[in-house]
Amino acid sequence: DVKVTQSSRYLVKRTGEKVFLECVQDMDHENMFWYRQDPGLGLRLIYFSYDVKMKEKGDIPEGYSVSREKKERFSLILESASTNQTSMYLCASSQPGLTGYEQYFGPGTRLTVT
Amino acid sequence: DQQVKQNSPSLSVQEGRISILNCDYTNSMFDYFLWYKKYPAEGPTFLISISSIKDKNEDGRFTVFLNKSAKHLSLHIVPSQPGDSAVYFCAASGSNFGNEKLTFGTGTRLTIIP
Numbered sequence: 001d002v003k004v005t006q007s008s009r010y011l012v013k014r015t016g017e018k019v020f021l022e023c024v025q026d027m028d029h030e031n032m033f034w035y036r037q038d039p040g041l042g043l044r045l046i047y048f049s050y051d052v053k054m055k056e057k058g059d060i061p062e063g064y065s066v067s068r069e070k071k072e073r074f075s076l077i078l079e080s081a082s083t084n085q086t087s088m089y090l091c092a093s094s095q096p097g098l099t100g101y102e103q104y105f106g107p108g109t110r111l112t113v114t
Numbered sequence: 115d116q117q118v119k120q121n122s123p124s125l126s127v128q129e130g131r132i133s134i135l136n137c138d139y140t141n142s143m144f145d146y147f148l149w150y151k152k153y154p155a156e157g158p159t160f161l162i163s164i165s166s167i168k169d170k171n172e173d174g175r176f177t178v179f180l181n182k183s184a185k186h187l188s189l190h191i192v193p194s195q196p197g198d199s200a201v202y203f204c205a206a207s208g209s210n211f212g213n214e215k216l217t218f219g220t221g222t223r224l225t226i227i228p
Contacts, residue, residue, distance in 0.1 A: 004157070009155075031214060033215075035218075040123070040220060041220060042118075042120075042203060042218045042219055042220040042221050043158070043203060043205075043218040044218075045215065045216075045217075048215065058215075090157055090158070092157075096214060101146050101148060101163070101205075101207045101214045101216060102148065102160045102163065103214075103216060104160075105157030105158045105159070106157050107155070107156055107157050108155070108156070108157050110155075
């Protein structure tokens with residue numbers, strides 16, 4: 001079974017803090033994704049990576065950056081957290097040609113910025 | 115611009131009856147569609163998918179129908195069970211989108227009434 005883990009289930013940070021969200025997958029998948037989920041807006045793609053050290057912007061990259069130094073690990077960075085970044089953050093992975101379009105998700109991190 | 119739309123934010127269905135969840139899309143380049151199920155405090159899990167070369171795909175109690183001319187897909191759950199209570203997201207992608215990015219709808223909260 002594919003396992004995607006996220007470093008924290010709940011996180012509370014102050015406005016202006018730098019925030020790191022970590023994601024690790026154990027199935028050697030090439031693709032990794034970061035989404036945020038907000039009521040009424042569904043899942044929106046922030047950034048994704050299709051290889052180590054490669055990254056591409058998703059639909060809402062503003063205020064975020066990412067890092068992928070190792071294949072299994074994909075980090076989301078909020079350079080200066082703001083209250084409008086309070087959300088549920090979901091990490092996912094997939095393998096081109098093997099899992100097709102199916103993405104496997106972690107349990108999510110509920111981030112509150114005060 | 116919401117390319118994948120789920121116009122019903124919520125749906126309540128009696129246990130044992132059929133649940134029908136709907137999804138519309140606007141981008142004619144989408145050629146692969148998926149349904150995900152999400153419980154509170156968990157990540158989404160893959161449920162069922164369909165390629166645009168088919169108009170129906172069935173897996174146990176779950177059937178997805180695709181009407182390409184109407185740009186509409188639906189998920190049927192028969193019979194509905196209490197454990198089906200969750201938020202359901204439809205998602206779309208295609209070979210033209212590279213790296214198997216998914217575009218998600220806004221979700222429908224399904225409640226099964228015992």
